[in-house]
Amino acid sequence: MMQYPHLVDEMRGIFIAALEKKGIAGEEEIERKVVEFLGEQSGHESPEDRKILKEALVDLLFAVHFTTDEIEAHINLARKRDRFRELHRVVNEERIQPGRVIRALRDFCNIPQGDLYISPSEAEGVRVALIDRFISNQLPFIGIAKQHLTIRDIDEMLDHVYLNRRRPGKIGGKAAGMLLAAKIILPRLQDREPDLEEYVRLPESYYFSSGIFSDFIDYNGLHYFRSQKYKTRESIEAEYRNIAELFRKASFPPDSVNDFRAFLERLGEHPIILRSSSLLEDNFGHSFSGKYDSIFLANQGSLETRLEEFMWGLKRVHMSTFGPAPILYRRDHSLLDFDEQMGVLVQKVIGRRFGDYFFPFAAGVAFSRNPFAWTPRIRKEDGLLRIVMGLGTRAVDRVGGDYPRMVPLGNPLLRPQIEARQIMKYSQKMIDVLNLSTNSVETAASMELLHKIDHPDLFYAVSVDEDGFVSAPLFKGMKIDLRRSCITFENFLTKTPIVPLMKKILRKLEQAYGNPVDVEFAWDENRLYLLQCRSLPVRETAGVVLPRDVPADRILFRNNLCLFNAVIPDIEYVVYVDPRAYGRIREYEEKTAVGRVVSRMNRALQDRRFVLFGPGRWGSNDINLGVRVGYQDINRCLALAEIAFEEQGLTPEVSCGTHFFNDLLETGIIPVAIYPDDRENAFNERFLLDAPNLLVSLAPDLGQYTAVVHVLHVPSNTGGRLLHILQNEREQKGMGYFAHAGEDAVGT
Known part of the structure; x- marks a missing residue:
């Protein structure tokens, strides 16, 4: 105590408050005891004598009723208050060097934390100032962070x-x-x-x-x-x-x-x-x-x-x-x-080394709200995992011909596919790894890689096709025939705590943020690593009622996979990349050029209401499975329709969790999946192909692409009617139909 002479009075004030809180003696009681002790001499002693006696009595009472550790904690509280006052002064100086702030912060945090703290109301202002200075000046973030980041957390970060x-x-x-x-x-x-x-x-x-x-x-x-x-x-x-x-x-x-x-x-x-x-x-x-x-x-x-x-x-x-x-x-x-x-x-x-390759067992994206509820058995509020083996790049990028495992957290083994053939087809075929010898991210065939490296967690990753039934290994030592295997993560989802952990994490984060969130993560050696967290853009649209008895000649499409409720009225233009014509292109450069044509139309029609229709997967990194475009190439359209003809093997991917998908959400672009060969779908391809193509009138230098890219003015081909797109998430039904602006589908 005597090590800090300038704090002695403050320490004794803290002691008295603690004695009173414990019901031992308050300020008045201590004064009364001093008077009793002085007895008849009371009134003749000097103020200094009374002060010395009071201090001795406070020290005695505190020493008798508190342990050594408790005494040290109260002394440290006085020290913390002293250093806190200096930190408060320094952190709020406008032009002070960050080094001085860090030194003041370090001086405060060098005092043992203990279990006696600066009051939250006092500390809040300093926390906000430190967050604003070193972390972020975005007010929505500060409003949440000040409730969860402590001064010592920020000090540790600064290390x-x-x-x-x-x-x-x-x-x-x-x-x-x-x-x-x-x-x-x-x-x-x-x-x-x-x-x-x-x-x-x-x-x-x-x-x-x-x-x-x-x-x-x-x-x-x-x-x-x-x-x-x-x-x-x-x-x-x-x-x-x-x-x-x-x-x-x-x-x-x-x-x-x-x-x-x-x-x-x-x-x-x-x-x-x-x-x-x-x-x-x-x-x-x-x-x-x-x-x-x-x-x-x-x-x-x-x-x-x-x-x-x-x-x-x-x-x-x-x-x-x-x-x-x-x-x-x-x-x-x-x-x-x-x-x-x-x-x-x-x-x-995060990960382990296998020869020249380095990667984690699994990685992916988790959502506190599930945007892909393909059956009523799935509750959106339970959340969703989009998970891959290896580096998480395959979970956040649109990749061609490959599929992550989509896991509804409320029913983790539920999946859209039932038959063994479908499960094998819609499983992850490739694994992204970091090649340490070439210093590059590479993509390896999953089963070839797993056969080569003998991964210790193979038991958790794969399932085997046994006579038309895909099942996970029963025990860790079981021999696995990789030639008949695919990545399903069945044992990972059922025999590790990943599902309950993610449900708890997402619930806590959404509650703290006051908004749905998504989290990027990795899993390796039985540990879950948080890589990123952000507020999740969510579309909230009232229920949508699809019109009935629409004449067949006024229907452009029907579909049965809807991620959201959506109403997109009064569409004037359609930009249609013909999937069959696109599939006939053999040269890589010609296919990339189609993406540039789409980008040109995105600019040419930016002040019009238009939609994009095209093959397979928009934005895929595999140019054979979809038109390669980025945000800047499609940001002005109202909807992005992906068309999958069975003969071409093109499949619209449920891209929830990819960067591309987040772009669509934030920009308000509605993704639409159309399977023309599905009996529950319909697609009037002839309308799009036979209508006059306006591509050259919008861009005279693009005449060579008129066989692939069709731009049509809807009212000119429908008697003045516009295209309207409706998507009903609950019923998993949607349609695009022609009607005059402001009237129902069967109006004249």
Whole structure:
């Protein structure tokens, strides 16, 4: 106590409050005891004598009634209040250097935490100031984070933060969301649920602040890039093609390079991923899904080699800030004037090494609300998992000819497929892995890879086709014939705690956010790793009633797979990519050109009400299974219809959880799946093919594509009627029909 003479009076005030709270003696009782002790001499002693006697009595009572640990905790409370006052002063100074704030924070946190705290009302202002200074200035995020992030949480985070000396910056939205999710699930000051504490982890993470990006721009005189966002779309696209060479030649300041070198020495040779974490990313209502780059690095070899690869990885993430997709996304969401800056979240890749390959057992995306309830037995509020074996890239990207496992958490073994042939067909065929020798993400055939590496968790991943019945292995030592196997995750879902864990995690996060959420995760060696958390865009549309008795000649399509309730009235134009004509194209370049034609129509019709119809999977990375487009190529359409003819083997994928799907949700674009060969579906292909094609009138230089891309003006071919699209999620029925604006389907 005497070690802190300037705090002695404050400590005794704390002692008296504790004695009174325990019912031993309050201020008045202690004063009375002092008077009794002085007896007849009372009134003749000096004030100093009375003070000394009172202090001695307080100390005696406290020593008698409290343990040594309790006494130390109360002394530390006085110390914490002292350091807190300094922290409060420093963190609210406008132009103070971050180093001084960090020192004041460290001084406070160096005092043992104990179980006596600064009052929440006092601490809230400091928490908000620290969050705003180092993490995020987005008010919706701060409103939630201040309830869950403690001052000590922020201090621990700063041990892993790399700040720029000249431009401090923040860690950005993606890093902030991950950190907040972890503290909601595993809080510091509340009781933790034992199962969550046992299984849930964060990957080893480091935060490279947005100031590093800003300083890089300053150091290389690249200020003019800050005006890229105001240029025309054509200029943005043209100039972005040259930015890689410019960034490759640019350099980081020497002190930043030294920081990077020290970081890699500290980290060692473990694979890492450099993830974008811009200031706006993963915020409420605008997630920027897939708009910025994330870079996997093998991080192997000499320090200087690793340093060069690391710096080029940082540059690649930074330069994606100026790409067409994020700029147009910001323009569409009225975010263009915000000074977007890029932080980078660097994480050790979760997984194990198998020869040259590195990957986790499983990864995916989890939703607190299930957007794909294909049967009434599924409750949307139970949530959904979209899960793959290997790196999670196959779960968040639209991949061709492959399928993740979709798991309704309320009934995890329920699946759309029943027959063995269907289960085998709609299972994951390929696994994404990080090749440590080539320093690249590669895709391997799943069964070939599993045969080669002898994965110890094979029991949890696969099922075997035995005489037309697909079943999971009965026990771990059971011999598995991979030639007749497919990835189903049956044992993973039933013999590990993944399902109850995810249900609990999603429930806690949705409750804290006050909004549905999605979570990216990985699972390896019996641990669940949180990689990302963000607010989930959700479409809430009242029930939709489909019109009856619509004349056949006024129906464009009927479908029986509807993800949402939706009403899209008064559609004037249809852009139709003929699946059969597209399938006949053999040259890769010709197929990519079709995507560019669609992009041109997206611009030409941007002020009109139009929809896109095309083959298989829009946005797929396999150009043979769908037109390759990005957000910037389809962002003006009202609906995106995917047409699957059996003869071509094209299949619309339920893309819930992919970046592409999130784009559709946030932009209000309705996905529509049409199976023309299904008896419950209908599709008037002749109408789309026979109507006059306006492609050349909109773009005279695209005449060579008129056999593949058809653009038609609906009213000109329907007696003035417009196209209306309705989707009924509950009944799993939808239709597109022609009617005059404002009248029902059978009106004249």
